[in-house]
Amino acid sequence: MNTQKDNQKFDCVIIGAGAAGLFAAYSAGKRHKRVLVIDHANKIGKKILMSGGGRCNFTNYFIEHDRYLSTNPHFFKSALAQFSQWSLIELICEYGLEHYEKELGQLFCQHKSSDFLDFLKALIQSLDVEVRCLTTVNKIQSDAEFTLDLTTSDKPYQVTSESLIIATGGLSIPTMGATGFGYEVAKQFGHKLLPTRAGLVPFTWNTKEKERLATLSGTALPVRVSIGNQSFAHQLLFTHRGLSGPAILQISNYWNEGQSVAIDLLPDQTLSEYLQTQSSQKALGSILKQLWPNKFVQVWFDTFNLSKQLAQLSNLELSQLDQHVHAWRFKPGGTEGYRTAEVTLGGVSCDEVSSKTLESQFQPKLYFVGEVLDVTGHLGGFNFQWAFSSGFVAGQNC
Numbered sequence: 477m478n479t480q481k482d483n484q485k486f487d488c489v490i491i492g493a494g495a496a497g498l499f500a501a502y503s504a505g506k507r508h509k510r511v512l513v514i515d516h517a518n519k520i521g522k523k524i525l526m527s528g529g530g531r532c533n534f535t536n537y538f539i540e541h542d543r544y545l546s547t548n549p550h551f552f553k554s555a556l557a558q559f560s561q562w563s564l565i566e567l568i569c570e571y572g573l574e575h576y577e578k579e580l581g582q583l584f585c586q587h588k589s590s591d592f593l594d595f596l597k598a599l600i601q602s603l604d605v606e607v608r609c610l611t612t613v614n615k616i617q618s619d620a621e622f623t624l625d626l627t628t629s630d631k632p633y634q635v636t637s638e639s640l641i642i643a644t645g646g647l648s649i650p651t652m653g654a655t656g657f658g659y660e661v662a663k664q665f666g667h668k669l670l671p672t673r674a675g676l677v678p679f680t681w682n683t684k685e686k687e688r689l690a691t692l693s694g695t696a697l698p699v700r701v702s703i704g705n706q707s708f709a710h711q712l713l714f715t716h717r718g719l720s721g722p723a724i725l726q727i728s729n730y731w732n733e734g735q736s737v738a739i740d741l742l743p744d745q746t747l748s749e750y751l752q753t754q755s756s757q758k759a760l761g762s763i764l765k766q767l768w769p770n771k772f773v774q775v776w777f778d779t780f781n782l783s784k785q786l787a788q789l790s791n792l793e794l795s796q797l798d799q800h801v802h803a804w805r806f807k808p809g810g811t812e813g814y815r816t817a818e819v820t821l822g823g824v825s826c827d828e829v830s831s832k833t834l835e836s837q838f839q840p841k842l843y844f845v846g847e848v849l850d851v852t853g854h855l856g857g858f859n860f861q862w863a864f865s866s867g868f869v870a871g872q873n874c
């Protein structure tokens with residue numbers, strides 16, 4: 477990895493040293509391109525370091541198309557095929573990165589996220605790739621080549637490049653360096669932007685339910701959450717501020733302001749059938765406590781008489797119980813927003829970018845990769861795989 481600012485002429489400049497930008501650098505560097513990667517943050521790959529609960533869920537065995545959201549539902553297929561999860565797994569195995577499958581095909585680092593960043597650093601180590609952090613892009617001009625006005629350590633200077641890759645990510649977690657810079661560049665070159673919103677994000681309470689349900693903070697349950705015909709079965713976590721946990725993060729990608737979420741609190745069986753297996757002399761409360769934590773039973777079933785014996789429950793009460801368990805309609809007050817969202821939905825429209833090369837249809841040799849584009853994956857390693865696949869493809873074509 478070169479760190480000298482000697483010759484300021486590059487084959488390829490990449491803005492953003494996250495997952496997509498670093499992978500694009502590797503891909504272009506492998507083709508003997510002279511590459512400069514710029515980031516305004518003080519270090520590279522900050523989101524990689526904080527990802528996957530500290531262990532970076534870098535891909536998934538089951539990278540399937542229905543795991544991605546985009547206004548253009550075919551766009552992401554080519555890049556994911558050109559550099560698949562299997563290509564990534566081959567590379568990490570060659571390098572010797574220790575990893576494991578946690579659940580549902582999700583691959584994590586065995587030890588810590590920084591191991592994955594070390595792997596990315598090793599990939600570009602021996603290539604003609606220079607990385608400059610704490611560098612601001614002031615202006616981009618394009619003629620026969622790109623000219624960028626940059627500032628590093630208070631010193632303004634220019635670099636020129638044959639091609640330019642925008643890998644600045646989305647708006648989630650501004651404290652980690654997220655900006656809307658990529659959207660501004662897209663606009664400069666005449667691209668359409670699709671409205672953005674926070675994805676893979678917790679819901680906040682609405683005023684009606686807050687007081688009662690916030691007391692359940694810390695309680696986790698397996699549930700099935702649905703909006704329309706999209707549904708996810710996984711854990712739900714009650715928090716002081718609202719609902720979180722993997723099931724909620726997943727469904728948040730499909731949620732629009734004002735909508736309700738259907739939540740089944742007993743997804744693997746029917747409560748009425750379970751009650752039939754119980755002694756009719758048993759109190760309702762003690763049966764429910766076999767299924768859920770005590771605190772949850774007290775709060776969630778507070779409108780039912782828990783000391784009543786099963787035999788004393790009327791048909792109406794039984795059907796109300798069933799509804800209460802299997803058909804909770806939760807109307808979120810909102811989401812936690814970009815402050816904690818893992819991803820940004822929307823962004824640079826895929827209709828004006830080549831799916832085969834990721835090159836702009838308006839500006840030759842300009843590429844968009846990673847989260848800045850209107851491609852968002854489910855929770856489970858799908859977003860990093862998109863970042864790597866798209867970065868790889870742009871690096872092959874720049």
Ligand SMILES: Cc1cc2nc3c(=O)[nH]c(=O)nc-3n(C[C@H](O)[C@H](O)[C@H](O)COP(=O)(O)OP(=O)(O)OC[C@H]3O[C@@H](n4cnc5c(N)ncnc54)[C@H](O)[C@@H]3O)c2cc1C
Nearest residue numbers: 492494495496516527528533645653657846847857859860
């Ligand atoms: C807490 C958290 C946990 C996550 N865990 C996972 C996970 O386990 N698995 C998974 O698949 N996905 C995960 N994600 C999502 C994943 O991190 C992103 O989808 C992925 O990082 C996107 O890669 P990117 O390179 O497009 O953007 P980023 O990784 O966001 O990189 C963009 C880079 O551009 C830089 N930049 C921004 N603006 C400018 C500017 N104006 N000038 C210069 N540089 C700029 C930023 O500093 C940053 O380094 C997680 C996200 C978060 C927030």
